[in-house]
Amino acid sequence: MIDSHCHLNADDYRDDVDDVVARAEAAGVHGILVPGIGLDSCERALEIAARHPIVKVAVGIHPHEALSWSDLAERKIREWVALPEVVAVGEIGLDFYRDWCPFDAQRRAYADQLRLAKELGLPVIIHDRNAHEEVLGGLAAADLAELGGVLHCFSGGPADAERAVGLGFHLSFTGTLTFGKGKADRVLKRVPPTVLLLETDSPYMAPVPHRGKRNEPAFVAHVAEALAEKLDRPIAEVHEMTSRAASRLFGFDEEP
Numbered sequence: 001m002i003d004s005h006c007h008l009n010a011d012d013y014r015d016d017v018d019d020v021v022a023r024a025e026a027a028g029v030h031g032i033l034v035p036g037i038g039l040d041s042c043e044r045a046l047e048i049a050a051r052h053p054i055v056k057v058a059v060g061i062h063p064h065e066a067l068s069w070s071d072l073a074e075r076k077i078r079e080w081v082a083l084p085e086v087v088a089v090g091e092i093g094l095d096f097y098r099d100w101c102p103f104d105a106q107r108r109a110y111a112d113q114l115r116l117a118k119e120l121g122l123p124v125i126i127h128d129r130n131a132h133e134e135v136l137g138g139l140a141a142a143d144l145a146e147l148g149g150v151l152h153c154f155s156g157g158p159a160d161a162e163r164a165v166g167l168g169f170h171l172s173f174t175g176t177l178t179f180g181k182g183k184a185d186r187v188l189k190r191v192p193p194t195v196l197l198l199e200t201d202s203p204y205m206a207p208v209p210h211r212g213k214r215n216e217p218a219f220v221a222h223v224a225e226a227l228a229e230k231l232d233r234p235i236a237e238v239h240e241m242t243s244r245a246a247s248r249l250f251g252f253d254e255e256p
């Protein structure tokens with residue numbers, strides 16, 4: 001299994017990140033993608049990846065930190081992408097649910113980083129909350145179909161999902177799949193299962209039976225089980241299919 005979105009660089013793991021990675025490996029996780037939020041969190045992700053070969057990194061400025069998007073940030077991202085463990089630009093996007101950062105600053109950081117990803121030839125990791133129309137519009141305008149990427153913690157409806165897939169994008173789902181029926185059920189009926197990725201979005205979104213606690217990549221197994229149940233496919237097939245999608249997109253090894 002591959003946890004395609006996990007914030008091991010968050011302070012929540014400051015004291016035990018190595019144990020958390022070891023538990024993930026013991027649970028059958030053979031790849032973890034850690035996205036940056038701002039420059040410090042990108043640095044921290046790179047430190048962790050340097051110690052753990054199963055960890056890969058995305059570098060970018062999150063919409064909540066969009067005011068820190070600057071020439072310096074762009075320069076750092078250009079430097080980091082030369083490292084073999086850096087496989088994507090992210091996480092980037094728009095968050096109109098929380099107004100922690102002025103929307104115009106978010107729009108500027110998003111558009112600039114989409115252009116940068118295209119120039120650098122890397123896939124993107126997209127954060128989208130209450131901004132489906134503008135997020136998808138940005139992806140279409142940036143013409144990223146050949147590089148693609150993922151709409152992480154996908155929260156759009158079936159029509160948004162179809163549009164995203166038409167633009168060459170993958171969708172990933174978190175522990176919310178274990179919470180029962182929801183919008184995701186309708187989305188899963190409308191998209192080819194080959195575009196699906198697993199993620200935990202740790203430390204958030206812990207799946208049942210860990211709901212409400214700190215999440216960690218070992219728990220991606222519960223997300224896989226819930227997905228298998230919703231797709232009505234054998235769990236082994238879901239492991240294989242999602243690993244193949246993550247390998248294609250981010251260069252992880254396929255299921256060992």
Ligand SMILES: [Zn+2]
Binds near residue numbers: 007201
């Ligand atoms: Zn995230």
